[in-house]
Amino acid sequence: MVADPECVFCKIVAGQIPSFKLYEDDETLAFLDINSVHDGHSLVISKSHYPNVFAIEPEAFAAVARSTVKVARAVNSAIAPHGLNLVQANGPGAAQSVPHFPRSTVAQAKAAAQRHASKQSACLALLERSEGATIRELQQLTNWQEHSVRAFLAGTVKTKLGLDIVSAKEGRGRVYRIASRQRGR
Numbered sequence: 001m002v003a004d005p006e007c008v009f010c011k012i013v014a015g016q017i018p019s020f021k022l023y024e025d026d027e028t029l030a031f032l033d034i035n036s037v038h039d040g041h042s043l044v045i046s047k048s049h050y051p052n053v054f055a056i057e058p059e060a061f062a063a064v065a066r067s068t069v070k071v072a073r074a075v076n077s078a079i080a081p082h083g084l085n086l087v088q089a090n091g092p093g094a095a096q097s098v099p100h101f102p103r104s105t106v107a108q109a110k111a112a113a114q115r116h117a118s119k120q121s122a123c124l125a126l127l128e129r130s131e132g133a134t135i136r137e138l139q140q141l142t143n144w145q146e147h148s149v150r151a152f153l154a155g156t157v158k159t160k161l162g163l164d165i166v167s168a169k170e171g172r173g174r175v176y177r178i179a180s181r182q183r184g185r
């Protein structure tokens with residue numbers, strides 16, 4: 001079993017960081033994501049450390065897929081979400097927050113998705129101000145963990161909405177703002 005001493009998920013596998021386990025077998029572990037912004041967001045990971053899909057052994061991927069089916073069915077019957085996404089991100093450009101190959105099972109109840117959308121618009125409003133916002137301020141607004149805020153900035157804002165984020169070091173820390181748009185003023 002390959003482990004990276006710096007990796008958060010490897011620490012969870014080793015029991016050095018507590019987690020709420022949903023399912024476990026010899027090759028995989030499924031647990032609730034305590035940083036989740038969605039209800040019922042769970043992660044299924046290979047116990048061996050592979051940074052991404054480019055490095056994982058196909059057999060280890062297959063083991064993760066088998067566990068993912070079990071967890072998805074359990075989540076589906078437990079909370080009957082409006083819909084359920086399976087997400088697997090590779091690399092920071094795809095908003096991969098931890099470099100340990102995960103398969104995420106994302107259950108989005110409708111209400112949770114709406115709460116999430118309103119937090120996102122609140123963040124955008126802060127980022128559009130001329131004074132911008134720090135990661136800390138965005139965290140206070142949303143209750144998201146830092147990596148979720150960073151994933152929002154790099155993934156949703158930049159990739160999905162196509163807005164440019166600029167950042168600068170100021171008295172209250174690194175401040176992020178949306179670069180003035182092409183159109184309009």
Ligand SMILES: [Zn+2]
Binds near residue numbers: 010011048099100
């Ligand atoms: Zn790892």
